[in-house]
Amino acid sequence: MIYDAYQGIADVHDRVRKTAENAQAILNQWSANPFAPPWRRMAAYYELVALAGFTHARPDYGIDSVERKGEQIPVEERGVLWTPFCQLLRFRRQGGEDDPKVLLVAPMSGHFATLLRGTIRTLLRDHQVFITDWINPRNIKLELGGFSLEDYTQHLIDFIGFIGEDCHVVAVCQPTVSALAATAVLAQDGAAIQPASLTLIAGPIDARIAPTKVNELAQEKPIEWFRSNMIGIVPNKFEGAGRRVYPGFLQLCAFMSMNAERHTKSFVDLFNHRVEGDIEKADAIHEFYKEYFAIMDMSADFYLETVEQVFQRYLLPIGRMTHKGRKIEPRAIKRTFLLTVEGEKDDICAVGQTLAAQDLCSGLRPYMKTHHLQAGAGHYGVFNGKRWETQVYPVLRNHIQSSR
Incomplete structure (x- = not known):
């Protein structure tokens, strides 16, 4: 209704x-x-x-060129892999075929991946960029199945395998949890291809730390309340008619x-x-x-599991999150360089929540772990805008270069 x-x-x-x-x-x-x-x-x-x-169609990325060393260099945008719920897009500037490959993991939190347009532009100066371009569930036929938090993590595992060696994962906000989980699963499996580096930006790895208003709202009601009051059914006029979503x-x-x-x-x-x-x-x-105001829905299963597992039960930091029935163990990560980034004035993901990944990844040697706290930056300022371009990005670029 x-x-x-x-x-x-x-x-x-x-x-x-x-x-x-x-x-x-x-x-x-x-x-x-x-x-x-x-x-x-x-x-x-x-x-x-x-x-x-509000509108419900993904805007264009509009990245036809990127400025590098005072020149405008043409950029190619191309879809390289598809699932019912996501297309993996690749952005590559002319002459950048040998640049490091970055998998930019976009949030599935009510906005399209185009919200990271500025992040992509900056990364393109020195990298090839692959981005998880999530598809609005209201446009996905019901018979194509559901989409859960575990499915999100599996997408990242598959995308890392597709990109191959020299893959550097950069996750922004909510998907930092799945990015860390996917990296841990690959390490536990002893996979031949594991991320060379993992950057977690302003994400709720441990939402128990300095709870924000977002965290408190998730704690106010039991998960049954969210299931009963926050889930809608896609109307019949859309391709995904009948699908349960968080609008x-x-x-x-x-x-x-x-x-x-x-x-x-x-x-x-x-x-x-x-x-x-x-x-x-x-x-x-x-x-x-x-x-x-360009918005997309979220699969009901994904939304409810994120609320419960990340913001209510804190399964990853207490060692109880699973993937396909097996416990996820970040301490198994030994080959992937880790960078965590937080904003001093972030009112969505508080200082300390992303840093918690450093302790969880206890199998990494100290020189493989770096933390950056950006002074004066709010939530969006750590991945978009002047502070991102002039202060955060140089740290990220050096992190990627040092892990190759």
């Missing part, structure tokens, strides 16, 4: 937004005349109406409610910048929310 109700409202709202978008386009043309300020104000208002709504609109609304004042201010700033003619600042806010 919850998904049907949302979709009915969204269908109506989409028509309103389309009308506002058309009105904005007309007013933008009129704003060139001597009476521009009134038309500009009206156009800015209609822009807010057109922008204020992306619920996830994004929860995130936005945590920072409601900041988002409200951003929309006010967007309006004011448009009226004042500060196009660059207005465009930056618009593009951020265009991406931020």
